[in-house]
Amino acid sequence: MRELDGFWAVVPAGGAGTRLWPLSRSGSPKFLHDLTGSGSTLIQETHDRLAPLVGPRFLVVTGRAHEAAVREQLPSLGADDLVAEPSARDSMAAIGLAAAILERRAERTGEDLVMGSFAADHVIADVEAFARTVQEAVAAAREDHLVTIGIEPTFPSSAFGYIHQGDPLPGHDRACAVAEFVEKPSAEVAEEYLAAGGYRWNAGMFVARPTVLLGLLEEQDPGFAATLRAIAAEPGRLAELWEQCPKIAIDHAVAEPAAAAGRVATVPGDFGWDDIGDFDSLAGLLERRPGAKLATGPRDLTVLGDGDAVVALEASGVVVPASGRVVAVVGLDDVVVVDTPDALLVTTRARAQDVKAVVAALKERGRTDLT
Amino acid sequence: MRELDGFWAVVPAGGAGTRLWPLSRSGSPKFLHDLTGSGSTLIQETHDRLAPLVGPRFLVVTGRAHEAAVREQLPSLGADDLVAEPSARDSMAAIGLAAAILERRAERTGEDLVMGSFAADHVIADVEAFARTVQEAVAAAREDHLVTIGIEPTFPSSAFGYIHQGDPLPGHDRACAVAEFVEKPSAEVAEEYLAAGGYRWNAGMFVARPTVLLGLLEEQDPGFAATLRAIAAEPGRLAELWEQCPKIAIDHAVAEPAAAAGRVATVPGDFGWDDIGDFDSLAGLLERRPGAKLATGPRDLTVLGDGDAVVALEASGVVVPASGRVVAVVGLDDVVVVDTPDALLVTTRARAQDVKAVVAALKERGRTDLT
Known part of the structure; x- marks a missing residue:
């Protein structure tokens, strides 16, 4: 080009x-x-x-x-x-x-x-x-x-x-x-x-x-x-x-x-x-990239980040280990786990749009340090 | 007595x-x-x-x-x-x-x-x-x-x-x-x-x-x-x-x-x-103590620790915020989230017995620092 x-x-x-x-x-x-x-x-x-x-x-x-x-x-x-x-x-x-x-x-x-x-x-x-x-x-x-x-x-x-x-x-x-x-x-x-x-x-x-x-x-x-x-x-x-x-x-x-x-x-x-509008979209995007998948038994879990930081058993969805900690996920389908140094989110792909309500709730509590 | x-x-x-x-x-x-x-x-x-x-x-x-x-x-x-x-x-x-x-x-x-x-x-x-x-x-x-x-x-x-x-x-x-x-x-x-x-x-x-x-x-x-x-x-x-x-x-x-x-x-x-054999047992125990409950919409979530550290929307189960971070849970039933400074567990009450398999997996990886 x-x-x-x-x-x-x-x-x-x-x-x-x-x-x-x-x-x-x-x-x-x-x-x-x-x-x-x-x-x-x-x-x-x-x-x-x-x-x-x-x-x-x-x-x-x-x-x-x-x-x-x-x-x-x-x-x-x-x-x-x-x-x-x-x-x-x-x-x-x-x-x-x-x-x-x-x-x-x-x-x-x-x-x-x-x-x-x-x-x-x-x-x-x-x-x-x-x-x-x-x-x-x-x-x-x-x-x-x-x-x-x-x-x-x-x-x-x-x-x-x-x-x-x-x-x-x-x-x-x-x-x-x-x-x-x-x-x-x-x-x-x-x-x-x-x-x-x-x-x-x-x-x-x-x-x-x-x-x-x-x-x-x-x-x-x-x-x-x-x-x-x-x-x-x-x-x-x-x-x-x-x-x-x-x-x-x-x-x-x-x-x-x-x-x-x-x-x-x-x-x-x-x-x-x-446009990666939410974690459901992110999970779908990552799923199409074979390198991001982690076998967890019958299902695959998608990891954005260091796969070695994740222990997953019979789980699917997306995990973002972004805090340096080990993240263990057992027996959950289409789960979304986003682990950062000061805040953790656990939800499902189906509820990905509702994450903005968490941000609203934090603002209401005066926790703008986290939003 | x-x-x-x-x-x-x-x-x-x-x-x-x-x-x-x-x-x-x-x-x-x-x-x-x-x-x-x-x-x-x-x-x-x-x-x-x-x-x-x-x-x-x-x-x-x-x-x-x-x-x-x-x-x-x-x-x-x-x-x-x-x-x-x-x-x-x-x-x-x-x-x-x-x-x-x-x-x-x-x-x-x-x-x-x-x-x-x-x-x-x-x-x-x-x-x-x-x-x-x-x-x-x-x-x-x-x-x-x-x-x-x-x-x-x-x-x-x-x-x-x-x-x-x-x-x-x-x-x-x-x-x-x-x-x-x-x-x-x-x-x-x-x-x-x-x-x-x-x-x-x-x-x-x-x-x-x-x-x-x-x-x-x-x-x-x-x-x-x-x-x-x-x-x-x-x-x-x-x-x-x-x-x-x-x-x-x-x-x-x-x-x-x-x-x-x-x-x-x-x-x-x-x-x-x-005997609090697992997190299912812990959740059941905490549920019987009204002070541990957090209203999350239609359901109640049980918190062991600081309820102010938890943002929950339509979730039930048990959350243990033990890292000082904010834990947000959206749209999951009977979930178990245990957040410690160096390791995070996300599972369900029904899979609580399988947590020992996570410990076994960590030992296999040589992560005895976490077990």
């Missing part, structure tokens, strides 16, 4: 990942962790997957609290390659500020820049297929579309929004128009989508010329676009102007209205994608 | 309690732990329950490795009130040596001594009922019976041996002859015993004149009795002679043959007894 001329990777690195507590904390969110046992953290994997396409053209947007950790994990980042948000203001502000910075750069250098925004905490199995998809998205973006990558659904998930695919884009291999974005459906509706075909998961991956993205925002909220451009023009005013940015997701702010206006294209992505 | 003249408590304190790992370890066996949340360890509770009956007349027999801990937990023990075994040689050697020491004392002082042997790690709910039972047992022992306390069964357990009760002992309130001791039965046979009546659990509580106990041993194994008497006569030879003692339980060495010869009596014990 060769570099794509003028293509920039924008990596918004935010989100506490409370459903992955106690591994993921507000002070140490999931993108800073190696959740796949690959030896790299999620943001490092994101970087390494994009580097062949963008070379050194990275822009990471993360919270001030995480700047030092991100720079440590991505030592190749230059001083200007990271924007530290004074506070979390959702994805439109983060990605829009990156667009404004790159728009100024394009004006200054005369380059034809295209940016692609890719979350720092997604997992992609087939990196080459990902690269081919991005290449197609960049080509469509050069025709002034806002291009989103539509993930081929592998099951009728009710945890993701869907992209309803429209007509093919003339002159492109797989790109199509987007008929509409639809909110997270019920499980039944999701099944209808899969049966009907032409629906894909919205993974929040957007590829566009910076000016196109900001132009679409300007149509919806001129003040917001002006604020982002003002920050890009005078970075010293970031702290002052940032709080004026609305807290809104890029999907609502730009993608949905632009789709209604026929301005959004989509390229299908079939490269083994996962 | 008043002191019973010449009555000595012998407390064999041994047994690693591997099914209570990781709380109980070979270096820190269960009798040294507070397993009921009472604020006292099991050996302290044993001492406090017997003190009103025996005053200062205690003899603890424990392993050398535990002498310091036992003396720390029972500061009232005098220098001669503890015998430190050079190695574990089962209950006949431990209780028999105590008998030989007390036999010499009786010869020297001319007192009419009776000894009662009570394990250091049993839990008894109704201390007054226990005292009344012991008093009856001592009275029967003064007629040269070997007297065993027969625990009223509360369910058809296959984990205990049974005492089959014979005819009433003339002149006594509740004491009967023992027809026979029967080995741990199958669950079906245990149900037949309960239906038939006249069967009680053998909790290994024996009350006898020291000379009677040693005389019964002498009939079965004269050399063994002679060795024990030789050690009592010359305590300096303990290390040398101890290894000659057979490793055998008092039940097999003395109680079973003596019962066959019509020499054993039993007094019924109905005082809420538990």
